[in-house]
Amino acid sequence: MVRKIPFFKKWIPEWLVKIILFMMTLPGITIFFLPLANINAAAGYYGCEPADIQFSVALFYAGYVGFYSLERRFFSFLAAKEYFLLFMTLQIMACLICYYTNEIHILFPIRFIQGMLFACNVNLSLSLIFTRLSSERGREISFSVFFGILICALPFNNLITADLIDSYNFNNIYKGAVFLYFPGFIFLAITMRHYRINSRFPLYKLDWESFAMFSTLLILIGYITVFGQEYYWLEDNRILGSTIGIGALLVLLVLRQMFKKRPYINLSVFRYRNFTIGLVILFIMYICRFASGITNSYFISVLHFDPFYLSYINIFNLLGLITGIIIACCLVLQKKNIRSIWV
Numbered sequence: 001m002v003r004k005i006p007f008f009k010k011w012i013p014e015w016l017v018k019i020i021l022f023m024m025t026l027p028g029i030t031i032f033f034l035p036l037a038n039i040n041a042a043a044g045y046y047g048c049e050p051a052d053i054q055f056s057v058a059l060f061y062a063g064y065v066g067f068y069s070l071e072r073r074f075f076s077f078l079a080a081k082e083y084f085l086l087f088m089t090l091q092i093m094a095c096l097i098c099y100y101t102n103e104i105h106i107l108f109p110i111r112f113i114q115g116m117l118f119a120c121n122v123n124l125s126l127s128l129i130f131t132r133l134s135s136e137r138g139r140e141i142s143f144s145v146f147f148g149i150l151i152c153a154l155p156f157n158n159l160i161t162a163d164l165i166d167s168y169n170f171n172n173i174y175k176g177a178v179f180l181y182f183p184g185f186i187f188l189a190i191t192m193r194h195y196r197i198n199s200r201f202p203l204y205k206l207d208w209e210s211f212a213m214f215s216t217l218l219i220l221i222g223y224i225t226v227f228g229q230e231y232y233w234l235e236d237n238r239i240l241g242s243t244i245g246i247g248a249l250l251v252l253l254v255l256r257q258m259f260k261k262r263p264y265i266n267l268s269v270f271r272y273r274n275f276t277i278g279l280v281i282l283f284i285m286y287i288c289r290f291a292s293g294i295t296n297s298y299f300i301s302v303l304h305f306d307p308f309y310l311s312y313i314n315i316f317n318l319l320g321l322i323t324g325i326i327i328a329c330c331l332v333l334q335k336k337n338i339r340s341i342w343v
Contacts, residue, residue: 016191025149027180028121031095031114032060033154034173037161038307045170046104051226056104056111058222063115064122066215069264071119073206080124081192087120088185092178099174112219122146140332148325151289155314155321158296163308210256210264217249292317 035042035053042053075083094114098107126146161173220242227239234240257263269275292314299305299313331341 025121025125025146027177027184028091028118029149029153030157030180031091031174031177032118032150033057033157034161034177035111036154037157037173038165038170041165041170046102046107048104051230052104055222055226056107058226059108059111059219060115060118062215062218062222063112064119065115066211066218067116067119068123070206070208070211071116071123074120075123081188083120083124084188084192085185087117088181088188091117091121092181092185095174095178095181099171099178102171112215140329144325144329144332148322151325152318152321154292155311155318158307158314159311159318165307207260207262207264210253210260213249213253213256214264217246217253220246220249 035056039050039053043050046052078086091114094110094117097110101107101110126143161176164173164176224239224242224246231239234243253265254267257265257267296310296314299310300307305313328341
């Protein structure tokens with residue numbers, strides 16, 4: 001049974017609500033991997049190396065993960081409609097800046113900000129999807145929809161942007177992202193009510209120091225991951241300095257969380273064996289997820305496939321991902337043994 005939560009006006013049919021929720025999630029996930037839609041075209045447009053384009057995606061990750069905990073305070077402070085309209089407006093402005101600039105050093109901070117705004121999108125979208133479903137199935141279906149769209153984003157972007165990048169400059173994909181936000185923005189302005197999920201919680205004592213430390217730590221990890229091999233790892237002073245910075249920030253961050261009454265990251269979760277094992281498996285599987293990027297590079301550089309035809313190959317990858325997501329969600333809802341699902 002669907003629970004009646006008054007986020008939307010009563011005259012809005014349920015099927016339209018589901019479309020709106022999907023439209024709110026899709027644009028943010030789409031811009032996540034936009035620079036990777038065609039790395040060579042992006043590098044040519046910004047006059048940089050392909051590694052710089054990969055680093056821009058790492059910055060998006062850093063903004064998303066680093067801001068996720070702090071975002072909860074803003075999530076509790078604003079009503080759902082105000083919150084959605086605010087971060088969607090900021091996302092449109094960020095996409096416009098990406099469209100009008102060809103400087104990689106301007107793109108970098110904007111990608112980090114887009115990651116922060118994406119965290120806002122994720123929290124509120126999952127909350128709204130969850131409230132439309134029964135409590136037993138809400139969590140599983142919400143995360144299946146979100147992470148399903150996330151892992152499908154790269155082949156989906158390759159499919160829809162191949163012809164656009166081939167015919168126009170690379171920055172036009174950001175113009176397309178702007179127009180992708182507008183339908184959801186208009187729907188929200190018309191159909192949503194000023195309803196709060198939680199009681200209003202004032203914005204005081206924001207732990208922005210932990211956010212800054214954690215985000216910087218993630219950025220340095222992304223920098224080493226992307227540029228480490230190119231700079232011969234610790235033989236280069238930049239990589240060596242980044243490694244020392246990671247160690248120092250990690251020690252300071254752990255000490256800060258241990259002595260704070262309300263820690264930014266509750267380190268007690270690492271005491272649970274299943275959490276630690278799940279985190280390690282997720283980390284390994286997420287690395288394996290980008291194997292498709294290696295095969296795509298092989299198709300383009302060795303077999304000299306045109307990106308347009310490569311996008312057709314990715315259709316089969318996309319169909320496999322969707323099928324796997326649906327099967328996994330069904331098995332979880334049936335409460336099958338997790339080890340059996342992995343096997």
